[in-house]
Amino acid sequence: MGLLGILIGLGLLVWLAFRGWSVLLLAPLGALVAALFAGEPVLAHWTLTFMNSAAHFLAQFFPLFLLGALFGKLMEDSGSITAIADFMMRRLGKNHAILSVVIAGALITYGGVSLFVAFFVLAPMAQELFRSAGIPRRLMPAAIVLGTSTFTMSAFPGTPSIQNAIPMPFFGTTPFAAPGLGIFASAIMLCFGLWWLRRIEAAARKSGEEFGEGSLATSDDLASDEQMRERASVGREFDPAEIARGKRAQAIPPILVAVLPLAVVILVNLSMSLIILPSLDLGFLSEARWGGISRSAVSGVWAVVTALAAAVATVVALNFRRLPTLRATMDAGANASVLPAVSVASLVGFGAVVAAMPAFEIVRDWVLGIGGGPLVSIAVATNILAALTGSASGGLTIALDALGSTYLARAQETGLDPALLHRVAVIGAGTLDSLPHNGAVVTLLAVCGSTHGESYRDIVVVGIIGAILALIAVIVLGTFLGSF
Incomplete structure (x- = not known):
């Protein structure tokens, strides 16, 4: 009966979440169903097991959700993301339309900008380039996925994504875990994705297929769709309802001003991870008032938090006069972090009860x-x-909460570098999370004015198959050569 309860609870969570129900309701409901079938104390598991685990997740990672969403909103309203997209369009042009979209997406997301914020800049950019180049509209979502949701989310060393941060407290690693393997995996994802998209582009030209008809969804359209909002908030770390709030700059900044905050994220993250934090005396963390934790349990998260905070300060300082409603923009960014963070925390609470x-x-x-x-x-x-959860961060945290200590113990017994576990876990979480019910996939298709029938096959190839190939390569290399 206990196993049946787990399956029924999980089934309710997946089915109703796909239909747009809030995970804030579904996660405790699924957990209570599992506890009820197992004959376990229901209220104790809800108020203690579920809530303690969810609260622990928020205590560890909410600063990343907060600063990531705030930084993304500031970059959008300051015109910095638009400036980067315009620069890529001018430099590469319609002759390299797909590459332009991919590189722009990779630069923006590796620099710490939230995925949904990037969608609303990259989609108009892709539309303009693809129309002028005669590339079918249906390839726009796959090109954006390749640049924003593959290697810069899970593989490239130092990425400030929440997915890359989650394993750090479990394995005592940094954002730059297994950098050589991460770069190798990134190259596989990028090259395979570009090969596929160019292959499909060539086939479309040969058959005479043109750009096609359709219109982009606006941020107001997305904000008013409550079902899409619920799905999207679980899928990524930005509440779409906040995208339309605040006011964008009337003029975009120079390209150097636009790129500098992204460079700050990367440089501060690198410095904190490899130089500053390792040189500090953090022995006080072993005291009871700090929970008796180790340096490795917090240093990775501290590095990313510091990098994002420095980037937020940089974008405000450089664009203070350019941001017409600074307080409203910052409020929207802060508010955008709450629903995704609590939604993922609820999934983590569900996983704790099941475990x-x-x-x-x-x-x-x-x-x-x-x-x-x-x-x-x-x-x-x-x-x-x-x-199953439609969330890379939720699925990753549930897996590591339940089995992370066991994996670490086995790694220590066999001499396996925890950094290798980190990289494999993150890339693994970034593969099948892009199934049709994933909130980011549904949102991107809506933003691009496309459908699953038109564009999802190419998303599968560049976002799932490419990632699986990279994952297999990392496992094989890591098994025989270790972490590097």
Whole structure:
């Protein structure tokens, strides 16, 4: 009965979330169903197991949600993202339309800008370039996915994405875990995705297919769609309802001013991770009032938080006169972080209750018994959970909450570098999370004025198949060569 309860609770969560119900309601409901079938104390699991786990997630990662959303909104309203997109359009032009969109998306998201903020700049850019180049509209979503939701989210070393931050407290790693393998995986995702898109572009030209008809969705359209908002808030770290709030600058900044905050994110993150924090005496963390934690449990998150805070200060300082409603913009950015953070925390609470069920031992033994060692096991676990929840961050946290300590112990027994576990887990969470019900996929298709039938096949190839190929390559190389 216990295992049946887990399956029913998970089924309710997935089915109703796909239909647009709020995860804030569904996650505790699914957890309570699992506890009820197992004969466990229902109220205790809700108010203690569920809430303690959700609160712990917020305590660890809410600063990243807050600063990431705030930075993205400031970059949008200051015109910095538009300036970067315009620069790429002028430099590469219609002859390299797909490459322009991919590089612009990669630069923006690797610099710390929230995904949904980037969508509303990249989609008009892609529309203009693709129309002038005669490339079918249906390829726009896949090009944007390749640049924003693949290697810059999960593989490229130092990325400030929430997905790259989640394993750090579990494994004591930094944002730059396994940098060589991360760069190798990024190259596979990028090259494979570009090869596919150019192949499809060539086939479309040969068949005489043109850009086609359709219109982009506006931020107001997205903000008014409550069902899409619920899906999107679980899928990524920005509440779409806040995108339309605030006021954009009338004139975009020079390209150097636009890019500088992104450079600050990267440089401060690198300095904090590899130079500043390792040189500081953090022995006070072992005191009882700080929870008796180790340096490695917080240093990775501290590095990303500091980098984003420095970038926020930079974009405000450089664009103070350019931001017409600074307070409204900052309020919108801060508000945009709340629903996604609490939604993912609710998924984490659900996972904690499921993991506390006696029947979970069956699931645990099955996952840990997968052949190929801990790298294959953790890749399978994160893939499955990200697919079921429609959230890379939610699936990754549930997997590591339930099994992270076990994976770390096994790694230590076999001499496996935790940095390798980190990179495999993050890339694994960024594969099957892009199934049709994923909030980011649904939102992007709406923004581009496209449908699943028109564009989803190409999203699968560049966003899922490419990532799986990179994941396999990292596992094979890591198994034989170790972390590098």
